[in-house]
Amino acid sequence: xxxxxxxxxxxxxxxxxxxxxxxxxxxxxxxxxxxxxxxxxxxxxxxxxxxxxxxxxxxxxxxxxxxxxxxxxxxxxxxxxxxxxxxxxxxxxxxxxxxxxxxxxxxxxxxxxxxxxxxxxxxxxxxxxxxxxxxxxxxxxxxxxxxxxxxxxxxxxxxxxxxxxxxxxxxxxxxxxxxxxxxxxxxxxxxxxxxxxxxxxxxxxxxxxxxxxxxxxxxxxxxxxxxxxxxxxxxxxxxxxxxxxxxxxxxxxxxx
Amino acid sequence: xxxxxxxxxxxxxxxxxxxxxxxxxxxxxxxxxxxxxxxxxxxxxxxxxxxxxxxxxxxxxxxxxxxxxxxxxxxxxxxxxxxxxxxxxxxxxxxxxxxxxxxxxxxxxxxxxxxxxxxxxxxxxxxxxxxxxxxxxxxxxxxxxxxxxxxxxxxxxxxxxxxxxxxxxxxxxxxxxxxxxxxxxxxxxxxxxxxxxxxxxxxxxxxxxxxxxxxxxxxxxxxxxxxxxxxxxxxxxxxxxxxxxxxxxxxxxxxxxxxxxxxxxxxxxxxxxxxxxxx
Numbered sequence: 275x276x277x278x279x280x281x282x283x284x285x286x287x288x289x290x291x292x293x294x295x296x297x298x299x300x301x302x303x304x305x306x307x308x309x310x311x312x313x314x315x316x317x318x319x320x321x322x323x324x325x326x327x328x329x330x331x332x333x334x335x336x337x338x339x340x341x342x343x344x345x346x347x348x349x350x351x352x353x354x355x356x357x358x359x360x361x362x363x364x365x366x367x368x369x370x371x372x373x374x375x376x377x378x379x380x381x382x383x384x385x386x387x388x389x390x391x392x393x394x395x396x397x398x399x400x401x402x403x404x405x406x407x408x409x410x411x412x413x414x415x416x417x418x419x420x421x422x423x424x425x426x427x428x429x430x431x432x433x434x435x436x437x438x439x440x441x442x443x444x445x446x447x448x449x450x451x452x453x454x455x456x457x458x459x460x461x462x463x464x465x466x467x468x469x470x471x472x473x474x475x476x477x478x479x480x481x482x483x484x485x486x487x488x489x490x491x492x493x494x495x496x497x498x499x500x501x502x503x504x505x506x507x508x509x510x511x512x513x514x515x516x517x518x519x520x521x522x523x524x525x526x527x528x529x530x
Numbered sequence: 531x532x533x534x535x536x537x538x539x540x541x542x543x544x545x546x547x548x549x550x551x552x553x554x555x556x557x558x559x560x561x562x563x564x565x566x567x568x569x570x571x572x573x574x575x576x577x578x579x580x581x582x583x584x585x586x587x588x589x590x591x592x593x594x595x596x597x598x599x600x601x602x603x604x605x606x607x608x609x610x611x612x613x614x615x616x617x618x619x620x621x622x623x624x625x626x627x628x629x630x631x632x633x634x635x636x637x638x639x640x641x642x643x644x645x646x647x648x649x650x651x652x653x654x655x656x657x658x659x660x661x662x663x664x665x666x667x668x669x670x671x672x673x674x675x676x677x678x679x680x681x682x683x684x685x686x687x688x689x690x691x692x693x694x695x696x697x698x699x700x701x702x703x704x705x706x707x708x709x710x711x712x713x714x715x716x717x718x719x720x721x722x723x724x725x726x727x728x729x730x731x732x733x734x735x736x737x738x739x740x741x742x743x744x745x746x747x748x749x750x751x752x753x754x755x756x757x758x759x760x761x762x763x764x765x766x767x768x769x770x771x772x773x774x775x776x777x778x779x780x781x782x783x784x785x786x787x788x789x790x791x792x793x794x795x796x797x798x799x800x801x802x803x804x805x806x807x808x809x
Contacts, residue, residue: 347705347707347708349708352706353703359703372707376704405798425707
């Protein structure tokens with residue numbers, strides 16, 4: 275569904291020098307697939323994600339969505355940022371209808387009904403008329419996820435969406451995301467530096483190296499679905515998590 | 531009284547005196563009005579005790595008498611001053627928002643026009659009053675021009691600042707919805723700028739009134755500023771105070787009008803987020 279071909283990113287520094295954030299990377303994301311990008315901070319995983327979202331142009335290489343070259347944000351790809359980024363002057367429901375207004379989706383009533391349905395799906399029923407600041411951090415991120423689902427795009431890219439949440443809320447959100455992913459049928463590209471989170475959620479985990487970022491290995495997570503936190507004690511789960519951990523640590527010892 | 535609750539012999543029975551008056555002053559309006567009444571009362575007493583002549587410092591009752599005497603005089607002059615104040619403010623609001631938007635959205639103008647206007651902002655604009663009267667005459671035009679000129683900068687700068695500090699994550703979110711530049715402006719930048727604009731307008735409306743009065747001091751045949759000059763020439767100090775008290779009331783009404791609008795528009799933001807005070 276999404277083909278990433280030899281995509282690389284070099285940033286120009288203010289002093290004219292260049293910083294290579296990402297070495298040429300190739301990766302294909304299939305329909306309805308859950309792929310996580312894990313790696314140390316500064317490995318270019320967020321850069322890669324933002325290029326898929328069309329928010330940052332690649333320095334070279336190309337990204338194709340169902341065969342068509344991406345040259346900017348696409349209606350088919352929705353973004354969930356690290357922070358919820360709800361507009362504070364809009365009530366919760368109005369935040370969910372924002373993509374409808376901006377994208378000009380028609381018929382509007384269909385999508386508004388969808389937005390209400392999604393609020394129910396993420397457990398925010400009854401908060402339609404609340405302002406974002408009246409919601410807890412976890413609730414705000416739920417609203418942000420619901421907003422990303424409103425336009426019925428076929429792919430969701432998520433940049434450490436639960437990074438700012440406490441451990442308990444994070445587990446809750448993981449379970450919820452799994453449930454939403456299973457019913458929504460979307461592909462998800464998920465950036466995290468939390469290894470158990472990546473293993474629990476994903477079909478495949480892409481392990482990336484420290485700057486300049488490149489793909490060290492892509493692991494298939496062949497654990498049965500539907501999954502829940504009881505997997506954390508599973509032997510295969512532990513083995514996969516350890517494999518990722520050792521990939522990351524050998525790499526960093528080589529560097530240092 | 532419950533059975534068996536015999537009063538302690540040494541302790542007087544705890545009678546709860548209903549403290550009525552402080553509760554009235556829990557409302558900020560009532561508290562403010564109460565403080566004003568007390569201050570006026572002290573003023574009256576002080577003038578009576580010290581026997582200061584009324585042309586030096588009039589008592590509140592002298593001022594009230596002057597207000598009553600001038601009841602047929604004040605409305606015309608008051609209306610004249612308010613007309614210039616509000617017209618100047620309205621023009622400043624329109625031009626300030628329009629120019630502020632242009633300057634912050636068009637990079638070329640930001641580089642060229644903004645420094646000029648910032649330089650203009652540091653100029654003491656009231657000092658231009660004599661020349662404005664030379665240019666625009668003794669009529670209302672010179673008052674409106676000076677009021678506009680004074681009121682423009684707070685609005686203009688607050689718009690530039692408000693639009694310039696739009697949250698980059700919110701902009702990225704809008705871009706992810708393929709938003710046009712206009713949509714980013716409308717859905718993110720403009721709402722972000724409203725709190726700044728309200729703060730600017732609040733300062734600006736008072737500037738507008740000040741500029742109008744100064745212009746009336748210097749050359750006019752009507753208006754509250756003109757009246758103050760006439761009254762002080764006749765040593766009618768109570769009249770001057772009466773005129774000023776009417777202007778203070780107008781200032782309060784304008785200030786609270788904008789505050790009310792601000793509360794309506796910015797219900798989404800807590801006051802602490804805006805860094806605003808309650809006044």
